[in-house]
Amino acid sequence: xxxxxxxxxxxxxxxxxxxxxxFLSGGLGTGQRTATPVPGVTGGAVVPTAGPTPxxxxxxxxxxxxxxxxxxxxxxxxxxxxENVVNYFPWPEDAVxxxxxxxxxGGLEKVLGKIARTDLFREQPILSNLLVEQLTDIASFxxxxxxxxxxxxxxxxxxxxxxxxxAYGIRPGDRVDVIISxxxxxxxxxxxxxxxxxxxxxxxxxxxxIEFIQGVEGRPEQxxxxxxxxxxxxxxxxxxVTQRTIQDALVVWVGDFPLIGSYIGVPPTPxxxPKEQExxxxxxxxxxxxxxxxxxxxxxxxxxQYAVFLTYAIESKLPLTLVLRSATDTSRVQTEPVTLDxxxxxxxxxxxxxxxxxxxxxxxxxxxxxAGDEISLTETGQQP
Numbered sequence: 001x002x003x004x005x006x007x008x009x010x011x012x013x014x015x016x017x018x019x020x021x022x023f024l025s026g027g028l029g030t031g032q033r034t035a036t037p038v039p040g041v042t043g044g045a046v047v048p049t050a051g052p053t054p055x056x057x058x059x060x061x062x063x064x065x066x067x068x069x070x071x072x073x074x075x076x077x078x079x080x081x082x083e084n085v086v087n088y089f090p091w092p093e094d095a096v097x098x099x100x101x102x103x104x105x106g107g108l109e110k111v112l113g114k115i116a117r118t119d120l121f122r123e124q125p126i127l128s129n130l131l132v133e134q135l136t137d138i139a140s141f142x143x144x145x146x147x148x149x150x151x152x153x154x155x156x157x158x159x160x161x162x163x164x165x166x167a168y169g170i171r172p173g174d175r176v177d178v179i180i181s182x183x184x185x186x187x188x189x190x191x192x193x194x195x196x197x198x199x200x201x202x203x204x205x206x207x208x209x210i211e212f213i214q215g216v217e218g219r220p221e222q223x224x225x226x227x228x229x230x231x232x233x234x235x236x237x238x239x240x241v242t243q244r245t246i247q248d249a250l251v252v253w254v255g256d257f258p259l260i261g262s263y264i265g266v267p268p269t270p271x272x273x274p275k276e277q278e279x280x281x282x283x284x285x286x287x288x289x290x291x292x293x294x295x296x297x298x299x300x301x302x303x304x305q306y307a308v309f310l311t312y313a314i315e316s317k318l319p320l321t322l323v324l325r326s327a328t329d330t331s332r333v334q335t336e337p338v339t340l341d342x343x344x345x346x347x348x349x350x351x352x353x354x355x356x357x358x359x360x361x362x363x364x365x366x367x368x369x370x371a372g373d374e375i376s377l378t379e380t381g382q383q384p
Contacts, residue, residue: 059092059093060090060103061089061090061103061107062091062100062103062107063087063111063125063126064091064123065121065123066086067085069085069120071119072115072116072135073120074113074115075114075115076113077112079109082111086111097125097127098151101126101128107126111131114131115132117129117131118144127147152303153250154301155252155300156299156300156302156307156311157298157300158297158310159296160297160298163321164321165295166323166324168254168295169324171251174327175251175324175329175330176251177245177322177323178245178310178320178322179242179245179320179321179322179323180242180244180318180319180321181241181242185239195236196218196231197217198215198216199215199216199218199229200213200214201213218232239340240339241338241339242337242338243338246300246302247332248325249301250301254295255293255298257299298322
């Protein structure tokens with residue numbers, strides 16, 4: 001009897017020891033950390049693997065609109081009422097506008113009793129330059145273009161057409177690059193006239209008078225037949241070069257600005273229908289809407305120095321082409337100026353050789369020929 005009791009006590013003690021060892025080693029626990037063996041270390045030593053620590057995004061609280069507010073709206077003069085119209089909202093620090101109203105700078109206090117200079121939309125940050133003290137300051141405060149223009153840029157307008165404006169696809173808020181093309185010719189350094197110079201020969205007679213010979217254009221050279229003046233067969237051909245100049249220019253507006261200077265949040269005015277053309281119920285359809293005029297000018301936000309450059313380009317009648325950038329592209333990439341040499345080398349174009357045969361008719365231009373010069377198979381009675 002005593003032997004059986006000792007065996008039973010021994011089994012209980014063994015079970016308790018096994019359970020204690022299992023729990024202390026964590027073998028039955030969930031969420032066991034994966035260990036990575038360390039190279040070059042013997043004995044089974046392991047080191048727990050830790051994932052990369054993400055960089056936290058820093059937020060700052062700025063004043064934003066809680067509802068749509070019209071131009072000329074007067075903000076409440078008490079904080080309790082103001083918090084129903086605007087309030088603080090966390091905003092990524094890297095994306096906070098430079099003139100936003102921050103909480104740590106007394107943001108709401110700067111809105112009390114102020115007047116909205118432009119229409120404000122829900123969740124839009126309230127900027128200091130969008131608030132005025134009095135209603136009379138709305139007109140004298142400036143235009144909407146000046147309000148949205150970054151502090152380090154100035155606005156300048158340049159001409160556009162369908163080809164130079166991405167088929168009229170650019171819109172306010174887009175970013176564009178400016179490509180410029182220039183034609184170069186050789187000129188005389190003194191006269192600043194296109195080469196070659198005109199040469200006028202003269203001789204002194206025995207009586208001392210000077211006799212002028214009709215002027216010729218060209219350069220004097222000594223040939224096997226004697227001295228001669230080598231002149232051009234046509235006017236000097238200019239040399240074309242094209243290069244991207246300004247990068248990441250802000251499109252402020254496309255077309256003419258409204259004369260009132262305000263365009264943010266202003267709905268378009270419908271074209272009034274003359275009374276004599278109104279529908280009288282007889283089933284006469286209303287007149288078609290007035291077509292929207294095609295813009296021929298665009299306003300860009302650039303640095304002051306680039307504004308001077310664009311003025312020079314416009315005054316020099318240099319063609320400007322705008323290329324649209326991706327909304328997420330802020331890079332600055334250097335490009336090579338494109339000349340005839342660049343085209344031949346980059347695209348491996350071989351200069352065609354001279355042959356004792358050619359095609360008919362002679363090719364004078366790669367553009368569309370005039371209708372009278374085109375070959376028409378129908379005129380010869382042949383079907384294509």
